[in-house]
Amino acid sequence: MATLEIRDLHVTVDAAANEPPKEILHGVDLTIRAGETHAIMGPNGSGKSTLAYALAGHPKYTITSGSVLLDGEDVLEMSVDERARAGLFLAMQYPVEVPGVSVSNFLRSAVTAVRGEAPKLREFSKDLKAGMDALSIDPAFAQRNLNEGFSGGEKKRHEILQLELLKPKFAVLDETDSGLDVDALRVVSEGINRFRERGDTGVLLITHYTRILRYVKPDFVHVFAAGKIVEEGGPELADKLEAEGYESYVKASA
Amino acid sequence: MGLETTKPLSTLHEHTSYDVNDFAVPGGREEAWRFTPLRRLRGLHNGTAEAGGRVAVEVDAAPELRVETVGRDDERVGKAYVPADRVSAQAYTSFEKATVLTVPRETVASKPTVVTLTGEGGVAYGHTVVVVEPMAEAVLVLDHKGSATYADNVEFVVGEGASLKVVSLQDWADDAVHVSHHHAQLAKDAVFRSFVVTLGGDLVRLSPSVAYTAPGGDAELIGLYFVDAGQHLEHRLLVDHTVPNCRSNVVYKGALQGEGAHAVWIGDVIIRAEAEGTDTYELNRNLVLTDGARADSVPNLEILTGEVAGAGHASASGRLDDEHLFYLQARGIPFEEARRLVIRGFFGQLIERIAVPEVRERVTAAVERELERELTK
Numbered sequence: 001m002a003t004l005e006i007r008d009l010h011v012t013v014d015a016a017a018n019e020p021p022k023e024i025l026h027g028v029d030l031t032i033r034a035g036e037t038h039a040i041m042g043p044n045g046s047g048k049s050t051l052a053y054a055l056a057g058h059p060k061y062t063i064t065s066g067s068v069l070l071d072g073e074d075v076l077e078m079s080v081d082e083r084a085r086a087g088l089f090l091a092m093q094y095p096v097e098v099p100g101v102s103v104s105n106f107l108r109s110a111v112t113a114v115r116g117e118a119p120k121l122r123e124f125s126k127d128l129k130a131g132m133d134a135l136s137i138d139p140a141f142a143q144r145n146l147n148e149g150f151s152g153g154e155k156k157r158h159e160i161l162q163l164e165l166l167k168p169k170f171a172v173l174d175e176t177d178s179g180l181d182v183d184a185l186r187v188v189s190e191g192i193n194r195f196r197e198r199g200d201t202g203v204l205l206i207t208h209y210t211r212i213l214r215y216v217k218p219d220f221v222h223v224f225a226a227g228k229i230v231e232e233g234g235p236e237l238a239d240k241l242e243a244e245g246y247e248s249y250v251k252a253s254a
Numbered sequence: 255m256g257l258e259t260t261k262p263l264s265t266l267h268e269h270t271s272y273d274v275n276d277f278a279v280p281g282g283r284e285e286a287w288r289f290t291p292l293r294r295l296r297g298l299h300n301g302t303a304e305a306g307g308r309v310a311v312e313v314d315a316a317p318e319l320r321v322e323t324v325g326r327d328d329e330r331v332g333k334a335y336v337p338a339d340r341v342s343a344q345a346y347t348s349f350e351k352a353t354v355l356t357v358p359r360e361t362v363a364s365k366p367t368v369v370t371l372t373g374e375g376g377v378a379y380g381h382t383v384v385v386v387e388p389m390a391e392a393v394l395v396l397d398h399k400g401s402a403t404y405a406d407n408v409e410f411v412v413g414e415g416a417s418l419k420v421v422s423l424q425d426w427a428d429d430a431v432h433v434s435h436h437h438a439q440l441a442k443d444a445v446f447r448s449f450v451v452t453l454g455g456d457l458v459r460l461s462p463s464v465a466y467t468a469p470g471g472d473a474e475l476i477g478l479y480f481v482d483a484g485q486h487l488e489h490r491l492l493v494d495h496t497v498p499n500c501r502s503n504v505v506y507k508g509a510l511q512g513e514g515a516h517a518v519w520i521g522d523v524i525i526r527a528e529a530e531g532t533d534t535y536e537l538n539r540n541l542v543l544t545d546g547a548r549a550d551s552v553p554n555l556e557i558l559t560g561e562v563a564g565a566g567h568a569s570a571s572g573r574l575d576d577e578h579l580f581y582l583q584a585r586g587i588p589f590e591e592a593r594r595l596v597i598r599g600f601f602g603q604l605i606e607r608i609a610v611p612e613v614r615e616r617v618t619a620a621v622e623r624e625l626e627r628e629l630t631k
């Protein structure tokens with residue numbers, strides 16, 4: 001059974017040229033096992049995206065101590081692309097626009113890299129079409145440049161399309177629900193649930209809202225404040241947070 | 255200044271002549287020469303490069319075209335263009351035979367005409383004239399390869415309502431030096447498309463210019479270059495809008511890699527007082543892939559009338575965007591391949607615009623070759 005184990009993770013971000021790096025994460029502990037869905041909720045600026053980027057290996061973030069193990073393998077020793085090939089997937093809060101690279105070309109390269117061999121063209125086209133259909137994405141997007149000029153919601157759908165085509169073990173979804181209209185929220189949630197049902201997969205879902213948690217039921221909810229997890233609970237914790245806000249946690253961790 | 259506002263600044267020092275002796279030997283400080291490493295011109299600029307080598311000219315023409323090799327005294331030679339710098343005048347003074355291609359009136363050439371210029375070593379001078387008579391249409395490929403120290407002038411005379419698409423490929427061997435002027439003269443409603451691809455050579459300095467003789471002329475100048483370590487690839491564009499209601503669009507993109515790779519792009523567009531209704535845009539983008547490479551990009555748009563339909567310019571040189579690479583890598587694509595995807599994308603939109611499929615494929619293959627070369631560094 002697949003496991004993602006985050007131990008005492010400290011992360012700094014490269015600040016301005018003449019300033020020392022600034023520590024954002026102050027010791028994060030979290031273990032996700034296949035079959036589990038963990039939600040992380042927390043105020044703006046508390047370090048949720050930093051955690052997501054650090055797991056994916058974004059060059060701006062430096063891990064100063066702690067460990068991340070994927071099925072016992074040291075993720076922090078891996079390059080960004082190795083992490084993805086090992087089965088880590090990050091759906092970004094702000095997906096990047098890449099001019100000149102078409103969606104279909106990009107997806108084919110990514111699928112080839114992750115599988116270790118090029119998919120048969122016909123098979124790939126079929127999978128792509130089915131994936132786009134399931135997420136109500138117009139097939140014309142395949143020829144467009146990656147994320148270029150996509151609306152916020154369109155970008156998020158494409159993140160989930162990638163999730164479905166790349167079939168990772170663990171998906172970190174950074175505010176994938178933000179900016180979605182009700183229909184898109186449902187379509188995207190269904191995509192996430194298909195991923196969960198595949199088995200031997202785990203989800204780390206970062207969100208500000210309980211509305212997605214009604215579609216994608218979490219097993220655990222973690223409260224993130226000032227760079228660490230300050231409380232853990234079941235799905236009921238999400239409702240409490242929505243009702244009461246983070247004030248008590250922010251005060252406590254300040 | 256003040257009173258002289260009708261005279262474009264960029265032409266204040268301009269001086270044209272067929273005779274090389276009318277130009278001083280450049281010292282390197284002149285505006286027109288300040289980016290060019292004169293020592294590497296092998297004497298093309300100071301009269302010491304004596305013709306003794308050869309650039310073989312081979313023409314595979316569409317059957318509708320007239321192909322002639324003529325002497326210096328042919329009246330069509332030098333009719334559209336008067337050299338505007340010393341090397342150009344040197345080429346004009348020194349060439350022996352010119353190639354003249356004529357697309358007869360109202361004729362649509364049935365296939366691209368390919369002129370292959372193969373350097374066989376040594377110093378050579380050349381001259382080419384392409385006349386597209388009124389309402390005629392043709393596609394032309396100028397394919398430069400081999401080794402040479404070569405200076406030449408090319409005149410494109412595009413008649414009323416005629417259309418000429420030119421692809422000029424500078425695919426020289428590593429040691430070649432090439433200094434060239436491409437001048438297009440557009441009659442009423444003429445369409446001119448230039449696609450310049452510069453990849454090879456120790457030093458290439460190509461100066462495409464466009465002049466309009468009547469309204470309605472439409473010029474598109476597209477360029478792509480890939481500069482490797484030690485190469486100097488320079489493109490100097492001049493579009494001179496002297497008549498009303500003409501259009502010009504310039505897009506040049508280049509990638510640079512390796513120690514001493516140097517790209518120079520100068521884009522002068524002049525809209526004179528009488529050129530009302532001009533529509534122009536020019537763009538240069540450079541992708542600097544490694545340390546030690548340098549891109550100089552100088553767009554210069556001079557507008558002397560208040561009545562333009564559109565006028566703009568942009569220039570940007572930068573590194574590959576880390577965020578682009580991160581995104582691709584985060585989907586499992588290895589770093590080198592991610593780089594290639596982004597670079598291919600950078601050029602891809604330009605390559606799509608090459609009118610000749612065979613040339614498009616060749617340029618695509620050439621870019622792939624450059625990308626492979628980059629990979630093995």
Ligand SMILES: Nc1ncnc2c1ncn2[C@@H]1O[C@H](COP(=O)(O)OP(=O)(O)OP(=O)(O)O)[C@@H](O)[C@H]1O
Binds near residue numbers: 013042043045046051
């Ligand atoms: N490159 C950077 N330079 C300086 N500070 C940074 C940088 N990246 C992140 N930070 C800081 O780190 C902190 C955490 O940011 P992060 O994006 O992880 O927060 P978040 O919890 O995802 O917030 P949100 O809910 O708004 O998405 C913030 O205070 C942010 O300003």
Ligand SMILES: [Mg+2]
Binds near residue numbers: 049174
């Ligand atoms: Mg965030």
